[in-house]
Amino acid sequence: MPLSESDVRAIADYARIALTDEQVPQMAVDLNSIIDSLDPIRRIDLEGVEPTFHPIGDLSNVLREDMIAPSLDRDFALSDAGAVEDGQFLVPSIMGDE
Amino acid sequence: MVVTRGDAPMPVDIAALSAAQIRAGIIAGRFSAHDVADAAYAVIATRDTDIHAFLELTPSLAYAAAERVDAAKEAGEELPSLAGVPVAFKDNMNQVGTKTTCGSKMLANYDSLFTATAVERMVDAGALPLGKLNMDEFAFGSSTETSFFGPTHNPWDLERVPGGSSGGSAAAVAGGLATITLGSDTGGSIRQPASFCGIVGYKPTYGLVSRYGIVAFGSSLDQVGPFGKTVEDVALATNALVGRDERDCTSQDCGTDFTANLHAGVRGMRIGVVTSMNDAPGVQPEVVAALHEAVENLKGLGAEVVEVDLPHITAAMSAYYVIGPCEAFSNLSRFDSVRYGYREPGCELLSSQESLSRAVGFGEEAKRRILLGSYLLSSGPYEEYYVPAQKVRTLITRDFVRAFGSVDVIISPTSPRAAFKFGEISDPATMYLSDLFTIAINIAGNGGMSLPVGLGRDTGLPVSVQLIGPQFRDENIFQAAAALETCYRIEHVAPMARPGAVSRVVEPVMTIGSPTPPATMKGGE
Numbered sequence: 001m002p003l004s005e006s007d008v009r010a011i012a013d014y015a016r017i018a019l020t021d022e023q024v025p026q027m028a029v030d031l032n033s034i035i036d037s038l039d040p041i042r043r044i045d046l047e048g049v050e051p052t053f054h055p056i057g058d059l060s061n062v063l064r065e066d067m068i069a070p071s072l073d074r075d076f077a078l079s080d081a082g083a084v085e086d087g088q089f090l091v092p093s094i095m096g097d098e
Numbered sequence: 099m100v101v102t103r104g105d106a107p108m109p110v111d112i113a114a115l116s117a118a119q120i121r122a123g124i125i126a127g128r129f130s131a132h133d134v135a136d137a138a139y140a141v142i143a144t145r146d147t148d149i150h151a152f153l154e155l156t157p158s159l160a161y162a163a164a165e166r167v168d169a170a171k172e173a174g175e176e177l178p179s180l181a182g183v184p185v186a187f188k189d190n191m192n193q194v195g196t197k198t199t200c201g202s203k204m205l206a207n208y209d210s211l212f213t214a215t216a217v218e219r220m221v222d223a224g225a226l227p228l229g230k231l232n233m234d235e236f237a238f239g240s241s242t243e244t245s246f247f248g249p250t251h252n253p254w255d256l257e258r259v260p261g262g263s264s265g266g267s268a269a270a271v272a273g274g275l276a277t278i279t280l281g282s283d284t285g286g287s288i289r290q291p292a293s294f295c296g297i298v299g300y301k302p303t304y305g306l307v308s309r310y311g312i313v314a315f316g317s318s319l320d321q322v323g324p325f326g327k328t329v330e331d332v333a334l335a336t337n338a339l340v341g342r343d344e345r346d347c348t349s350q351d352c353g354t355d356f357t358a359n360l361h362a363g364v365r366g367m368r369i370g371v372v373t374s375m376n377d378a379p380g381v382q383p384e385v386v387a388a389l390h391e392a393v394e395n396l397k398g399l400g401a402e403v404v405e406v407d408l409p410h411i412t413a414a415m416s417a418y419y420v421i422g423p424c425e426a427f428s429n430l431s432r433f434d435s436v437r438y439g440y441r442e443p444g445c446e447l448l449s450s451q452e453s454l455s456r457a458v459g460f461g462e463e464a465k466r467r468i469l470l471g472s473y474l475l476s477s478g479p480y481e482e483y484y485v486p487a488q489k490v491r492t493l494i495t496r497d498f499v500r501a502f503g504s505v506d507v508i509i510s511p512t513s514p515r516a517a518f519k520f521g522e523i524s525d526p527a528t529m530y531l532s533d534l535f536t537i538a539i540n541i542a543g544n545g546g547m548s549l550p551v552g553l554g555r556d557t558g559l560p561v562s563v564q565l566i567g568p569q570f571r572d573e574n575i576f577q578a579a580a581a582l583e584t585c586y587r588i589e590h591v592a593p594m595a596r597p598g599a600v601s602r603v604v605e606p607v608m609t610i611g612s613p614t615p616p617a618t619m620k621g622g623e
Contacts (some may be wrong), residue, residue: 003473015427015472016434017465018453030466030526031473037527038416041486044493051488052495054318055304055543055569062347072211080208082441089436094448 002032110137113274113595117183117331120277121224124171124182131164131171131182135226138184142228142275145594150250151260151270153189155229156196160184163226170224179334181224186276188267189230190237190313191322193217200313201233201245204433204440204459214311215343216280216322223338228276231266236430237287237315238463239263240532241523246461249520252295253592254559258517261291261532264325268295271325274595278326278335282312284319285418286513286536289548289564292325293512296550296560297590298332298579299325301536303570304543305350306336308343316425319418319540327590329549329580333357336572350570359577365400367578369393370505372408380531381514384554388561389511392551395585396509396578406501406508410493414538417494419530420474420487421541427471433459466526495542502568507578509563510535512548516559535564545572549579552586 003011008028012019019027074087083090110120110129123129139157146152167181187193190200192210199205221227234244242250242265250265252258253273260269264281268291271279281288283301292299300323307322314320324335333356340352371393397403433439435452440459445451460468474483501508514534523529539546546566554561563582567575593599 007473008469011469011472011476013453014476015468016431016449016453016456017460017468018450018457019465020457027466027469031470033525033527034419034466034470034530035473037530038419038483040413040416041420041483041490044410044413044486044490046486046489046493049489049492051485052492053488055491055495055541056348056350057495059305059348064344076211080211080438081436091436091448092445092451096447 003028003035110134111597112138112141112184112277113591114597115277116328117180117277117326117334120183121177121179121181124167125177131167131226132161134182134184135160135164138226138228138276141595145273146275148251148256149253149269149273149275150248151231151266151273151275152186152229153199153201153232153247153266154196156227159195160226160228163221163224167224178222178224180220180278180338183225183278184228184276185220185225185278185280186228186231186267186270187217187279188233188264188281190233190282191217191230191280192311192313193227193230196230198230198313199247200237201235201247202459202461202464203246205438206246206440208438212311215308215345216339217311219338220278220280220335225278231264231270231279233266234263235461235464236313236426237263237282237284238426238467240286240290240529241518242266242291243520244461244463252517253594254296254517258519258559259294261294261513261517263287263291265291267325268292268297268299271295271297271327272592272595274591278324278331280322280324282315282320282322283536283540284316285422285540286533288323288325289536289546290513290532292548293550293560293562294517296562296588296592297325297327298329298547298549299323300332300336300547300575301539301545302336302340303545303567303572305348306340306352306545306570306572308346308349310343310345314429316422317429318425319422321540329576329583330357330360332547333360333576354573356573356576359573360580362577363399364396364578364581367401367507367574368505369396369401369403369578370406370501370508371403372406372411372508372510375408375411375510375535378514378534380534381511382516382554382556384516384556385511385514385561387555388551389509389563392563392582393509396582399581399585401578404505406505408494408497408501408538410490410497411538413490414494414541415530415534417487417490417541418533418537419470420483421491423467423471424474424484425471426467427475430464430468463526491541494538498542498544498568506567506574508566510566512536512562512564516554516557516561539566542569544569545575547575547579549582550586550588551582552588
């Protein structure tokens with residue numbers, strides 16, 4: 001079943017991307033065209049096949065000792081942020097209506 | 099390649115020298131590393147206005163590196179393997195002192211906070227970091243047309259794309275602007291642009307090179323690798339890049355010298371040909387012809403050619419366009435408008451600041467992929483597409499393991515066609531077919547190299563083959579590629595970068611013809 005425009009709005013909302021009303025119809029066309037091309041995935045016999053989530057088959061958790069080491073200077077780490085106050089990231093209100 | 103000789107001081111022609119020749123020239127005192135940097139920036143100044151491979155130049159870093167090389171030479175020290183070699187990095191690789199834009203408005207003002215291990219290892223090997231290279235936005239693309247900073251042009255024909263996503267990396271080498279460049283490859287992003295630009299491009303086996311400091315796209319697919327004019331240059335760069343890095347837990351120890359087998363030949367090697375793959379729909383006749391000629395050449399060199407079957411490879415494309423966007427959706431969630439990246443001004447709520455910043459900061463293709471991932475990871479599609487795609491990965495990996503039970507290397511085309519013109523492919527699903535032959539290798543995690551095999555008989559543009567090795571047996575690829583390379587007399591840079599070329603005069607590629615004859619083929623047609 002192809003994605004509807006309201007489906008597109010829902011997944012955009014979940015992805016935190018504000019689409020304009022003008023952008024939604026074209027995005028629906030593009031996504032449906034790509035999803036159509038994924039069809040071979042559904043037509044292969046996968047009975048009894050285990051999924052592989054990672055190309056190095058025998059690699060499991062890689063752990064190391066917990067060590068104290070120098071890390072980024074705080075002011076340097078904050079230097080790419082759009083807004084900073086007292087050595088911390090500054091954000092607008094997290095609750096309210098808009 | 100033109101080999102320069104003589105003891106007198108001479109101007110350095112970057113396009114004509116291999117990495118080893120540059121290091122040897124510095125050791126012999128024919129020129130200094132400083133001279134090499136001067137020469138590189140001089141050609142960039144004249145040629146890159148047309149090519150637009152570079153997004154940022156870093157002369158202070160390059161000249162500091164040159165000074166270290168020249169001081170070491172002065173002190174009589176042994177010079178490291180890439181001493182004085184001009185290099186440049188795809189702009190998704192962090193390097194302190196540079197921006198790392200990923201070709202996106204999202205990161206247009208982002209200053210690198212740390213340096214990628216791959217970058218660090220090239221500089222530690224004595225290379226001169228010239229600057230950062232253009233790419234498709236966040237590596238989403240096959241043409242470098244999606245860069246926020248404008249496209250890169252193919253040095254062979256400025257009307258055509260250089261391929262992508264590492265288009266700047268390929269064009270810089272083909273245009274004679276740098277000797278070695280680094281790119282990243284998630285579904286073909288090193289090999290396909292190398293093919294379009296007629297140079298060597300190599301994606302190592304997943305786990306050979308650390309990805310620390312590279313902006314992630316598809317974490318189970320991404321790998322960093324080098325571009326160069328010759329197999330030897332790429333082997334030297336690979337030696338510098340590989341090995342365990344505790345900051346990337348997927349990186350593995352590697353004791354291989356990738357230059358060791360370059361002269362071993364292919365006598366007794368078994369080369370696999372996948373008939374179903376090579377006759378896939380949409381593959382241009384000149385690509386098939388060049389592949390057949392390459393296979394004949396390998397036979398002529400003493401290799402045994404064996405047909406192998408990869409029955410599930412037809413599903414690789416769709417598995418990739420499930421796995422890639424899902425991983426990209428997850429990785430690109432880090433762009434939250436708070437810690438770094440574009441921040442829409444004037445928002446009263448954090449939630450609207452985040453979704454507006456992402457709407458404005460990401461381009462169209464990035465948005466498409468993120469939304470596709472958002473959809474495919476939702477309940478329903480997850481069971482219908484995502485889990486099956488990972489099961490298909492199991493089948494494709496088994497296909498390769500089985501095939502490599504009877505062969506040492508598999509050969510295929512790199513790209514179904516030579517470089518296309520700007521705007522020629524606009525439908526996303528058609529654009530994705532550019533990576534038909536390269537994608538399965540990322541899914542299985544094997545290494546693959548694109549090797550130029552002359553000019554297409556119909557287009558006159560570079561055409562390449564892909565050599566694929568078993569996981570962590572990438573030395574097989576280098577052995578076969580170096581042998582096959584000897585069958586061709588190829589100019590390793592585009593006509594515009596060759597001695598005697600008049601800079602900034604662009605001729606239609608079909609009329610360039612002489613003075614450089616097309617690659618001569620042994621055997622074949």
